[in-house]
Amino acid sequence: xxxxxxxxxxxxxxxxxxxxxxxxxxxxxxxxxxxxxxxxxxxxxxxxxxxxxxxxxxxxxxxxxxxxxxxxxxxxxxxxxxxxxxxxxxxxxxxxxxxxxxxxxxxxxxxxxxxxxxxxxxxxxxxxxxxxxxxxxxxxxxxxxxxxxxxxxxxxxxxxxxxxxxxxxxxxxxxxxxxxxxxxxxxxxxxxxxxxxxxxxxxxxxxxxxxxxxxxxxxxxxxxxxxxxxxxxxxxxxxxxx
Amino acid sequence: xxxxxxxxxxxxxxxxxxxxxxxxxxxxxxxxxxxxxxxxxxxxxxxxxxxxxxxxxxxxxxxxxxxxxxxxxxxxxxxxxxxxxxxxxxxxxxxxxxxxxxxxxxxxxxxxxxxxxxxx
Numbered sequence: 502x503x504x505x506x507x508x509x510x511x512x513x514x515x516x517x518x519x520x521x522x523x524x525x526x527x528x529x530x531x532x533x534x535x536x537x538x539x540x541x542x543x544x545x546x547x548x549x550x551x552x553x554x555x556x557x558x559x560x561x562x563x564x565x566x567x568x569x570x571x572x573x574x575x576x577x578x579x580x581x582x583x584x585x586x587x588x589x590x591x592x593x594x595x596x597x598x599x600x601x602x603x604x605x606x607x608x609x610x611x612x613x614x615x616x617x618x619x620x621x622x623x624x625x626x627x628x629x630x631x632x633x634x635x636x637x638x639x640x641x642x643x644x645x646x647x648x649x650x651x652x653x654x655x656x657x658x659x660x661x662x663x664x665x666x667x668x669x670x671x672x673x674x675x676x677x678x679x680x681x682x683x684x685x686x687x688x689x690x691x692x693x694x695x696x697x698x699x700x701x702x703x704x705x706x707x708x709x710x711x712x713x714x715x716x717x718x719x720x721x722x723x724x725x726x727x728x729x730x731x732x733x734x735x736x737x738x739x740x741x742x743x
Numbered sequence: 744x745x746x747x748x749x750x751x752x753x754x755x756x757x758x759x760x761x762x763x764x765x766x767x768x769x770x771x772x773x774x775x776x777x778x779x780x781x782x783x784x785x786x787x788x789x790x791x792x793x794x795x796x797x798x799x800x801x802x803x804x805x806x807x808x809x810x811x812x813x814x815x816x817x818x819x820x821x822x823x824x825x826x827x828x829x830x831x832x833x834x835x836x837x838x839x840x841x842x843x844x845x846x847x848x849x850x851x852x853x854x855x856x857x858x859x860x861x862x863x
Contacts, residue, residue, distance in 0.1 A: 663862075664862040664863075665862075667824045667859040667862045668824050668859060668862055668863055670824075671823070671824025671825050671826070671858075671859050672824070672825075672826060674825070676825075682848075683848070703789070704785050704786045704788075704789025704790070704850055704851060705789045705794075705848070705850055706789065706790055709848035710848070713847050713848035714848070716845040716846065716847075717846070717848075717849065719845075720840050720845065720846075725836040725839075725840065726836065726837070726856075727833050727836070728800075728801070728825070728829040728830070728833035728834070728837075728856045728857070728858050729837065729854070729855070729856045729857075730824055730825060730858060730859040730862070731824060731855075731857075731859035731860075731861065731862025731863075732854070732855040732856075732857075732859075732861075732862070734849075734852065734854060735849070735851075735852040735853075736846075736848045736849050736852070737848070737849075737851075737852070738789070738848055738850060739785040739786060739789050739850040739851035739852075740851075741851070742781075742782040742785045742786055742850070742851025742852075743782075743786050743851075
């Protein structure tokens with residue numbers, strides 16, 4: 502039996518990259534997957550991939566940087582069994598040159614959107630005494646880097662929310678975990694030299710594939726992870742082990 | 744494994760590696776050492792296609808644990824987020840995930856299966 506049969510999932514930032522791979526993976530395991538992002542053409546492509554894999558998908562356009570869109574998204578999706586907070590942006594800047602707008606954008610997408618989407622959707626999970634939330638953070642949340650101060654802080658914030666939500670919703674049987682990816686080969690990063698340097702320096706000597714992160718998200722979303730909550734699961738080719 | 748070009752090593756650790764207890768200091772230290780080996784072996788063998796990870800269980804309801812702790816189990820786990828001990832099968836699921844190709848990008852990681860105990 503497929504591990505997410507008859508369940509309903511919402512994956513943010515699912516128009517490309519890791520989010521798309523997660524959406525397809527959850528659908529392969531039987532979930533009806535709500536896909537969201539800013540780009541309607543790409544969202545439709547994700548739904549096509551889901552249907553080719555034999556699953557059911559729906560696309561809802563939303564820019565989670567906009568708090569009103571977050572509210573609308575939650576209303577349109579209604580109740581879910583699985584919420585994957587994957588939407589994230591990663592502009593880098595030395596601290597003295599960081600713009601205020603850029604700072605607020607990073608926290609707005611990477612933290613605030615996940616926060617208020619969870620605030621809207623967790624109560625129904627609590628009422629049903631069942632649910633799984635997976636936050637896609639990053640191993641960057643655990644280390645310091647020269648030009649990633651805002652991004653890294655936003656990912657550390659996400660892991661802290663994982664812990665608090667695990668405590669807050671645990672009595673209702675709602676599990677909340679993070680997957681912290683290392684370097685993953687998506688379109689957004691393959692043009693960046695530093696990305697390749699970092700990937701080759703990991704113990705596995707390579708970048709990961711989006712599908713490998715999707716497997717970790719699937720595991721945490723499923724009942725196979727029934728005793729796992731408040732955890733940060735690093736899927737990083739050993740990056741933080743060094 | 745090196746000769747075969749791949750493999751997966753799973754070290755069964757414990758949450759006591761990362762949290763202090765009144766009477767389990769030596770056990771916790773031994774598990775912290777095991778987690779350190781997980782990190783070093785991941786670095787040492789990663790180039791050979793061998794993945795090395797830890798599973799860190801919280802309080803798990805095994806025969807021995809029930810013998811030693813009995814009713815005290817409920818008191819210990821009541822304040823944790825899931826409010827209960829784990830079952831051996833739940834720990835086995837995490838080990839299975841790490842043994843399988845589904846975890847192909849995981850190495851040097853610690854999978855904590857503790858009902859949220861460390862999150863508090």
